[in-house]
Amino acid sequence: MSQIFVGLSRTVILFIVSSGLSLILGVLRIPNVAHGSLYMIGAFMAFTISKVFGGGDLGFWLALIGAPLGVALVSLIAERGLFQYLYEREHLMLLLLTFAVSLVFGDLVKIVWGTEYKSVPVPHVFQGFVNLFGELPFPLYNLFLLFVGPIVAVGLWLIVNKTKIGKISRAAAVDREMVGAVGINVSWVFAIVFVIGCLLAGLGGVLVAPTVSVTLGMDHTLIIEAFLIVIIGGLGSIWGALLGALIFGLTQSLGILVWSQFGIVFPYAAVIVVLLFRPTGLLKSTW
Amino acid sequence: MLKGMLEGKNCIWLVAVLILMFLLPLILPRFYIYLLSIILLTGLLATSLNLVLGYGGIFQFHHAVFYGVGAYGTALMLTRTELTPWLSFIVGPVVAAILGLIMGWICIRLSKLYFGMLQISLGSLVWIIIYRWYSFTGGDDGIHGIPLPEIISSQNGAYYFTLIVTLICLFLMYKIIKSPFGSALQGIRDNPVRCEMIGINVKIHQLLALVIAGFFAGVAGSLFVVVDTTVFPDMLFWTLSLEVLIMCLLGGWFTFLGPMLGAAIIIALRTFVSTFTVYWALVLGIIMMLVIFFLPNGVLGYMEEKLKRRIIEPVIKE
Numbered sequence: 001m002s003q004i005f006v007g008l009s010r011t012v013i014l015f016i017v018s019s020g021l022s023l024i025l026g027v028l029r030i031p032n033v034a035h036g037s038l039y040m041i042g043a044f045m046a047f048t049i050s051k052v053f054g055g056g057d058l059g060f061w062l063a064l065i066g067a068p069l070g071v072a073l074v075s076l077i078a079e080r081g082l083f084q085y086l087y088e089r090e091h092l093m094l095l096l097l098t099f100a101v102s103l104v105f106g107d108l109v110k111i112v113w114g115t116e117y118k119s120v121p122v123p124h125v126f127q128g129f130v131n132l133f134g135e136l137p138f139p140l141y142n143l144f145l146l147f148v149g150p151i152v153a154v155g156l157w158l159i160v161n162k163t164k165i166g167k168i169s170r171a172a173a174v175d176r177e178m179v180g181a182v183g184i185n186v187s188w189v190f191a192i193v194f195v196i197g198c199l200l201a202g203l204g205g206v207l208v209a210p211t212v213s214v215t216l217g218m219d220h221t222l223i224i225e226a227f228l229i230v231i232i233g234g235l236g237s238i239w240g241a242l243l244g245a246l247i248f249g250l251t252q253s254l255g256i257l258v259w260s261q262f263g264i265v266f267p268y269a270a271v272i273v274v275l276l277f278r279p280t281g282l283l284k285s286t287w
Numbered sequence: 288m289l290k291g292m293l294e295g296k297n298c299i300w301l302v303a304v305l306i307l308m309f310l311l312p313l314i315l316p317r318f319y320i321y322l323l324s325i326i327l328l329t330g331l332l333a334t335s336l337n338l339v340l341g342y343g344g345i346f347q348f349h350h351a352v353f354y355g356v357g358a359y360g361t362a363l364m365l366t367r368t369e370l371t372p373w374l375s376f377i378v379g380p381v382v383a384a385i386l387g388l389i390m391g392w393i394c395i396r397l398s399k400l401y402f403g404m405l406q407i408s409l410g411s412l413v414w415i416i417i418y419r420w421y422s423f424t425g426g427d428d429g430i431h432g433i434p435l436p437e438i439i440s441s442q443n444g445a446y447y448f449t450l451i452v453t454l455i456c457l458f459l460m461y462k463i464i465k466s467p468f469g470s471a472l473q474g475i476r477d478n479p480v481r482c483e484m485i486g487i488n489v490k491i492h493q494l495l496a497l498v499i500a501g502f503f504a505g506v507a508g509s510l511f512v513v514v515d516t517t518v519f520p521d522m523l524f525w526t527l528s529l530e531v532l533i534m535c536l537l538g539g540w541f542t543f544l545g546p547m548l549g550a551a552i553i554i555a556l557r558t559f560v561s562t563f564t565v566y567w568a569l570v571l572g573i574i575m576m577l578v579i580f581f582l583p584n585g586v587l588g589y590m591e592e593k594l595k596r597r598i599i600e601p602v603i604k605e
Contacts, residue, residue: 086579091400091403092346092532096575096579097576103568104576107566107572110566111566224407224408224411227408235401262419262420265415265416268409275393280397
């Protein structure tokens with residue numbers, strides 16, 4: 001039972017990161033391998049910000065706001081400087097370019113932060129445990145994550161479906177030339193969508209930072225999981241990303257319970273089963 | 288006739304390079320022989336990827352998994368069984384080909400980008416299994432000190448073995464590309480709908496291409512066992528696959544020998560750069576960006592273009 005809750009809080013992180021990835025894939029058609037690096041940069045930035053402010057509560061809250069914004073800035077530079085010139089090229093080139101960017105980011109992180117493990121303290125408010133249903137000790141911080149997840153999901157849904165930029169970007173995903181023809185600067189719309197997606201990656205990085213050790217290479221495993229979630233959910237679908245993250249997070253945590261050595265295999269098996277029956281993902285995608 | 292002349296010229300070059308390759312161990316120090324062997328087998332890996340990517344237009348994003356599985360297949364056969372060692376050099380590639388069939392069968396129903404991403408995922412699954420299965424594969428330690436048959440256990444022996452096997456494989460792949468099957472594959476790359484219309488079974492052709500590419504990637508893996516006498520899980524990690532993709536791109540993926548050249552450039556550069564900085568990934572990333580923006584057809588593709596312009600344009604003017 002507590003394993004389910006652990007799985008759920010893992011799900012929140014996975015969802016936040018992969019919803020950003022899904023957004024970028026759905027609208028811009030970029031298979032952004034560098035997304036994992038931005039997640040890693042977010043975590044490292046959170047470390048620096050919380051350390052500068054003494055590792056206390058204030059540091060954490062500032063990191064929660066500052067690090068995603070920092071990641072957004074980095075991604076804006078990358079988008080304006082590199083990606084925008086390649087939208088018309090093949091997916092393969094875009095994928096390789098994002099891989100190149102992730103290699104550069106990886107080494108830049110190594111140069112700036114070094115190779116040691118970093119840890120971000122859990123804020124005082126969320127230290128300790130609560131008893132769920134009277135008998136299950138559950139970390140308070142993970143409970144906090146369970147609240148953040150739905151907020152992000154609903155917020156993202158509102159942005160995509162109710163705001164003007166959301167509507168324009170959805171239209172641009174279907175037919176970018178037509179959107180350009182009615183006088184909208186598609187290039188900047190894409191930049192905004194890209195930055196929002198990357199901001200989510202950074203947010204995921206900050207939120208995960210207190211629960212794991214912040215280290216080089218944390219981007220490599222995450223990006224594969226995020227891609228899988230996006231694929232089984234349906235590319236470009238936010239609820240699909242949520243559903244995918246749920247499937248992935250739960251099979252992962254329960255799988256470890258069943259078979260500790262190879263438990264990590266279960267989410268992948270779930271993905272294969274889903275794709276054998278629904279090759280384009282569970283929910284309707286924009287592709 | 289013009290084309291024939293070009294080919295004749297290339298032929299002389301090729302023979303010269305081949306003779307040089309066979310003589311090199313007599314003059315070069317040990318380290319460079321090792322490096323050359325690695326270049327050869329990585330070039331074979333890149334060429335096998337190019338068979339599906341450049342000629343088949345299939346987004347094979349996780350090719351290293353076949354390389355690694357071929358290597359592990361051979362290494363496990365050599366260390367765990369008492370069978371004749373030569374058999375294991377066939378078993379490795381065959382296992383890789385079977386894996387190509389399975390992964391291809393799962394992925395082939397998806398369109399381009401979906402195909403590639405699902406493949407990365409499945410490849411990662413194989414990587415995890417090898418990484419975790421301590422009792423069978425040695426986990427993240429890999430397998431060291433793999434016993435080899437006497438004749439190829441020396442450095443030069445390994446080099447000549449690698450050279451000969453690579454040449455045979457390249458020749459076979461060249462024949463495959465020039466065969467009707469290869470033409471059909473290129474047709475599918477350029478226009479799958481039309482190929483379906485004229486009665487070519489697109490999926491079967493693509494699946495067969497994946498199996499063939501898997502086999503040759505497995506051969507490259509087996510050769511790595513011979514040259515390095517180790518295997519380790521990082522041989523299957525997805526970043527290596529994308530590095531091999533870059534080799535194809537850098538050399539030129541619409542040319543047959545491009546991937547080989549790309550592999551040589553990348554590995555030579557890595558060895559050179561690593562001697563004075565640890566930030567090889569940074570350098571590789573920047574090189575990749577430059578290639579993507581300024582050399583989309585690769586070095587050989589660029590040279591071919593230049594050559595064509597120099598030779599053909601005056602002819603047209605006349």
